[in-house]
Amino acid sequence: MNIRKTSAGRVFVLFIVFLLLSTETIPMASAATVSVIVHNNVTYTSRPLLVHCWSSDDDVGGKYVSFGVEYTFDFEPVLTGDKKTKYWCNLEPDASWQAYFVAWEHGYGGGDGIAPYYWYAGDDAVHGRKDSATCDDSYTWEWKHK
Numbered sequence: 670m671n672i673r674k675t676s677a678g679r680v681f682v683l684f685i686v687f688l689l690l691s692t693e694t695i696p697m698a699s700a701a702t703v704s705v706i707v708h709n710n711v712t713y714t715s716r717p718l719l720v721h722c723w724s725s726d727d728d729v730g731g732k733y734v735s736f737g738v739e740y741t742f743d744f745e746p747v748l749t750g751d752k753k754t755k756y757w758c759n760l761e762p763d764a765s766w767q768a769y770f771v772a773w774e775h776g777y778g779g780g781d782g783i784a785p786y787y788w789y790a791g792d793d794a795v796h797g798r799k800d801s802a803t804c805d806d807s808y809t810w811e812w813k814h815k
């Protein structure tokens with residue numbers, strides 16, 4: 670008996686071919702992507718906020734973020750083992766003040782710990798939030814010329 674000879678058999682063979690092709694071309698469950706968002710809400714200076722974020726193996730680079738603008742960077746975090754992903758950011762509203770803090774590690778954002786995480790740089794401090802209602806963490810500006 671040859672299943673290729675019947676039309677049901679042909680459909681079956683095509684279905685198997687489709688399954689084999691789809692596992693080749695469609696990526697299997699890819700790692701989650703996490704976004705960290707930094708809002709510039711600093712009003713005391715008209716200078717754009719200098720935002721520089723990095724992890725042990727990824728330097729996102731320094732970016733100037735204008736007032737009212739949100740700057741986003743994305744990454745695929747490693748959540749287990751010795752090389753768990755952790756990002757730091759240094760923010761400078763001008764040449765004299767800075768805030769340096771852990772911007773993301775697993776658990777930020779609540780839930781499964783891989784939700785987007787928001788930092789609002791304001792005149793008083795940098796406030797970390799998982800949503801608009803909460804403030805989980807604050808880092809005050811530090812004088813650079815100690």
Ligand SMILES: *[C@@H]1O[C@H](CO)[C@@H](O)[C@H](O)[C@H]1NC(C)=O
Pocket residue numbers: 710712789791792
């Ligand atoms: C932005 O800054 C203003 C003035 O300091 C403040 O009232 C407001 O709550 C800030 N907005 C956010 C989203 O943090």
